[in-house]
Amino acid sequence: MVALEQNEVIAFIEANPQFLDEYVTSSSVSRETFQKWTQVRRRGGTQRGDSLGKSGDQQATPWMSNDLSTRRRILLDHGDQTVRLMYELATCCGQLTGIGDQLELLIHNEEGIFFVYKSRADQQLKLKKARKSPIKTPTYSQQLNDCAGNFLGEIHFYASLPLKDRQMINVVCCWGTAALHHAQMAKHFASEGTLFDNFARQRKLSSFLLDVAKSIFQDIVSMDAVILKVMNYAQKLVSAERASLFLVDSKTKELYARIFDVGQGEAEHVKINKDGQKEIRFPMTRGIAGVVASAGKGLNIEDAYTDPRFNQDIDERTGYRTKTILCMPIFIRQHVIGVVQMVNKTEGVFNKNDEDSFEMFAVYCGLALHHAKLYDKIRRSEQKHRVALEVLAYHSVCNRDEVAKLKKIHLKERIDELETYDFNGMRLSELEKPLYAVYMFKSLFQDSISFDYDDVVRFVLTVRKNYRRVAYHNWAHGWSVAHAMYVLLHSKKEIFTPHEALALFVSCLCHDLDHRGKNNAYMKDMATPLASIYSTSVMEHHHFNQTVTILQQEGHNILRSLSSAEYKTVLGLIKHCILATDLALFFPNKAKLNGLIENGQFDIQNVEHRQLTQAILMTGCDLIASAKPWQIQTETVKVIFEEFYEQGDAERINGKEPIPMMDRTKAHELPQMQVGFMRGICMPCYDLIAKVFPETGTLKQRCEYNAMKWEELADEQRKKDQDKKLAQQNSHSTE
Numbered sequence: 164m165v166a167l168e169q170n171e172v173i174a175f176i177e178a179n180p181q182f183l184d185e186y187v188t189s190s191s192v193s194r195e196t197f198q199k200w201t202q203v204r205r206r207g208g209t210q211r212g213d214s215l216g217k218s219g220d221q222q223a224t225p226w227m228s229n230d231l232s233t234r235r236r237i238l239l240d241h242g243d244q245t246v247r248l249m250y251e252l253a254t255c256c257g258q259l260t261g262i263g264d265q266l267e268l269l270i271h272n273e274e275g276i277f278f279v280y281k282s283r284a285d286q287q288l289k290l291k292k293a294r295k296s297p298i299k300t301p302t303y304s305q306q307l308n309d310c311a312g313n314f315l316g317e318i319h320f321y322a323s324l325p326l327k328d329r330q331m332i333n334v335v336c337c338w339g340t341a342a343l344h345h346a347q348m349a350k351h352f353a354s355e356g357t358l359f360d361n362f363a364r365q366r367k368l369s370s371f372l373l374d375v376a377k378s379i380f381q382d383i384v385s386m387d388a389v390i391l392k393v394m395n396y397a398q399k400l401v402s403a404e405r406a407s408l409f410l411v412d413s414k415t416k417e418l419y420a421r422i423f424d425v426g427q428g429e430a431e432h433v434k435i436n437k438d439g440q441k442e443i444r445f446p447m448t449r450g451i452a453g454v455v456a457s458a459g460k461g462l463n464i465e466d467a468y469t470d471p472r473f474n475q476d477i478d479e480r481t482g483y484r485t486k487t488i489l490c491m492p493i494f495i496r497q498h499v500i501g502v503v504q505m506v507n508k509t510e511g512v513f514n515k516n517d518e519d520s521f522e523m524f525a526v527y528c529g530l531a532l533h534h535a536k537l538y539d540k541i542r543r544s545e546q547k548h549r550v551a552l553e554v555l556a557y558h559s560v561c562n563r564d565e566v567a568k569l570k571k572i573h574l575k576e577r578i579d580e581l582e583t584y585d586f587n588g589m590r591l592s593e594l595e596k597p598l599y600a601v602y603m604f605k606s607l608f609q610d611s612i613s614f615d616y617d618d619v620v621r622f623v624l625t626v627r628k629n630y631r632r633v634a635y636h637n638w639a640h641g642w643s644v645a646h647a648m649y650v651l652l653h654s655k656k657e658i659f660t661p662h663e664a665l666a667l668f669v670s671c672l673c674h675d676l677d678h679r680g681k682n683n684a685y686m687k688d689m690a691t692p693l694a695s696i697y698s699t700s701v702m703e704h705h706h707f708n709q710t711v712t713i714l715q716q717e718g719h720n721i722l723r724s725l726s727s728a729e730y731k732t733v734l735g736l737i738k739h740c741i742l743a744t745d746l747a748l749f750f751p752n753k754a755k756l757n758g759l760i761e762n763g764q765f766d767i768q769n770v771e772h773r774q775l776t777q778a779i780l781m782t783g784c785d786l787i788a789s790a791k792p793w794q795i796q797t798e799t800v801k802v803i804f805e806e807f808y809e810q811g812d813a814e815r816i817n818g819k820e821p822i823p824m825m826d827r828t829k830a831h832e833l834p835q836m837q838v839g840f841m842r843g844i845c846m847p848c849y850d851l852i853a854k855v856f857p858e859t860g861t862l863k864q865r866c867e868y869n870a871m872k873w874e875e876l877a878d879e880q881r882k883k884d885q886d887k888k889l890a891q892q893n894s895h896s897t898e
C-alpha cells in the first residue's frame with residue numbers, strides 16, 4: 164500500500180469534505196478519540212466553535228464538556244430569558260460544527276430583527292438592529308420556533324456546512340427550543356416553591372379534579388354522597404385534619420352544615436338528620452365561614468383563636484380545638500351558595516399552594532353541588548311525573564262497568580252496512596261506535612290473529628276515552644277513519660299480511676289520540692311542551708306515544724299473542740302509519756309513489772313500495788269525509804272549520820294573525836278554500852289510491868262530485884260578493 168504525502172491527503176479531504184465527516188462519525192473512530200478531537204477543536208483561538216458572531220465570545224462555553232450540569236443550571240436559571248437561552252443554543256451549535264466564529268444569532272420581535280452579541284466590556288448580551296439588506300448571505304439558516312410554532316429567530320451560518328452538520332443542528336435546535344419552552348414553564352412554577360414539588364402538586368390537583376369530575380358525572384347517587392367524596396379529596400389535597408361544608412340558607416341568612424367534620428381518612432361525618440337535632444347552624448354574620456360567605460372571598464387563618472372573627476362556639480360544642488382554617492366561598496352563577504372549610508393543616512399552616520389548589524377545588528365543589536341539586540331536582544320531578552302518569556292512567560283507562568256494559572250487547576255475525584264507504588258513523592250512538600269497532604277488529608282478524616276479546620273491548624273503550632271532546636279531531640273522527648280502513652281491508656283481504664292489516668287498522672283507530680284541536684304549526688308557534696319533545700310531526704308522534712301507552716296498560720295489549728319480533732315489527736308499522744297522517748308528509752309520499760307508478764317501477768311486493776302505499780292509504784282514510792255523500796261532507800266540514808276557528812281565536816289572543824282558513828272573519832271564503840283542499844289534496848290522493856287499487860275508484864268519483872258542489876257554492880259566494888259590491892257602489896254613487 165503506497166503512503167500518501169500529507170499535502171495529497173489534505174488536497175483529497177478538501178476536495179471531499181463529506182469523507183472526513185463520514186469517517187470521523189463512523190465506527191472506525193472510537194468515542195474517546197472523537198471526544199479528544201472535539202476538545203482539540205475547542206482549544207484553538209480561531210478554531211471552530213469558540214466564539215459566536217463578530218464580537219465573538221472569547222470565553223469558551225463548555226457545551227462539549229462531559230459534565231453539563233452547569234449548563235443545565237444556566238438554562239433553568241434563565242428560563243424566563245428567551246434571548247439568553249437562544250444565545251446558548253447558538254453557541255452550542257457553533258461548537259458542534261466548529262464554526263462558532265462564522266455564525267450569527269438573529270431574533271425577531273415586535274420591534275424588528277436584531278443581532279445578538281456579547282459585549283466584551285461587561286460580557287452582557289446586547290441587541291443590535293439588523294440591516295434591512297444584509298451585507299452577506301448565510302450559507303445556511305436554522306429557524307428557531309417555539310412549541311406553539313411561533314418564529315423566535317434564526318442562526319445564520321457563513322461557512323460551508325456538510326449535510327450531516329445541518330441535520331445535527333436541526334435536531335439540536337428542535338430539542339433546544341423544546342427545552343427552552345420547559346425552562347420557561349419551570350421558571351414560572353419555580354416562583355411558588357420547588358419545581359418538582361409544583362409539578363407533583365399540579366399533577367395531584369389535576370388527578371383530584373379529574374376524579375371529582377368523574378364522581379360528579381359517573382357515580383352520582385345523591386348530593387351528600389358526591390359532596391362527601393369531594394370533601395374527602397379536598398381534605399387530602401391540602402392535608403387538613405377536618406373538612407366541613409356549610410350551605411347558605413338565603414331565607415334566614417344563616418349557614419348550616421350540610422356535611423360536617425369529615426375526619427382524616429375514615430368517612431366519619433356528622434350527618435345532619437332530618438329533624439335538625441344535630442344540625443350545626445349559625446348566622447352568616449358569625450365566624451370565619453360567615454365572613455367568607457358574606458364577603459365572597461377566601462380566608463387563610465394561621466391562628467384561629469387570635470382572630471376576633473373566629474366563632475369558638477362550635478369548638479365548645481364539639482370539643483375540638485381549631486388552630487388553622489382555610490375557607491373558600493362556593494359560587495353558583497356569581498352567587499355564594501356556601502363555604503367549604505378545611506381545619507388544622509397536619510403540619511404548619513396552609514400555604515399559598517393550598518390556597519390556589521383549594522380555590523380551584525371550590526369551583527369543582529360548586530359544580531358538584533349544582534349538578535347534585537339539578538340531579539335531585541330531576542329525580543323529584545321524575546317521581547312527580549310518575550305519580551301524574553299513575554293518576555292519569557287510572558282515570559284514562561276504561562273501567563269495569565264500561566267493559567261489562569259493552570260485553571252485554573250481542574254482536575251480530577255480520578253487519579253488512581259497515582262494508583261500504585258511504586256508511587255514516589255520525590249517526591251511531593256512543594255505545595254503538597265502540598261496539599262496531601270491536602266488531603270490525605273481530606271481523607278482520609278472528610281468522611288470522613290470536614287475541615283476547617276482553618282485551619279488544621278494553622283497548623277500544625280506552626282509545627275512546629283518550630280522544631278529547633274537540634269539534635273534529637275526536638273519537639268519531641278516529642272511528643270514521645278506522646271504518647274506512649276496515650272497508651278497504653275487508654274487500655281486499657289478500658293485499659296485506661295479517662300483521663300489516665292489524666297495524667293499519669289500529670293506526671287508523673288511534674291516529675289522532677289526545678288531539679287538542681290545534682295543528683302542528685300552532686304547537687310549535689306556542690312553544691308547547693309537546694313541541695319541545697318532538698321536533699317534527701309533533702302531534703303525530705304524540706298520537707303514537709299515546710297508542711303505545713294504552714297498549715302497555717294491563718288488559719289492553721291486543722298484540723300480546725305476537726312474538727317479540729312480530730310485536731316490534733307491528734309497532735314499527737303502526738308508528739309509520741300514524742306519522743304518515745301528518746299532511747306535510749303526504750306531498751313527498753305522493754310524489755314518490757306517483758313517480759314509481761308512472762315509471763312502471765311500482766311493485767306491491769317491494770317493502771318500500773308497500774310502505775309508501777300504506778302511507779297514502781292512511782291519508783286517504785284520514786280524509787274520508789271528503790269522499791262521503793255530500794250531506795256527510797258538509798256536516799263534517801262544519802265541525803272541521805269550527806275547530807279551525809277556535810285555533811284562529813287562540814292565535815289572535817296570543818297576538819298572532821291566523822291563516823285565512825282559521826280566520827272566522829273569512830268564513831264566507833270557506834267554499835273556495837274547500838275547492839282548494841279538495842282539488843289540491845283529496846283528489847290527487849284518491850286518484851293515486853285508485854291507480855294501486857282500481858276498485859276504490861268510487862272514492863275518487865265521490866270526491867270529484869263534492870269538489871264540484873264546493874265550486875258551485877264558491878261561484879254563488881263570488882256572485883253574492885259581486886252583487887254586494889255593486890250594491891255598495893250604487894249606494895255610494897246615489898249619495
Ligand SMILES: Nc1nc2c(ncn2[C@@H]2O[C@H](COP(=O)(O)O)[C@@H](O)[C@H]2O)c(=O)[nH]1
Nearest residue numbers: 675682744745746785786789800803837840
Ligand atoms: N280545509 C280542510 N282541511 C281538512 C279537511 N279534512 C281534513 N282536513 C285537515 O286535514 C288534516 C288531516 O290530518 P288529521 O290526522 O289531523 O285528521 C287535518 O289538519 C285536518 O284538519 C277538509 O275537508 N277541509
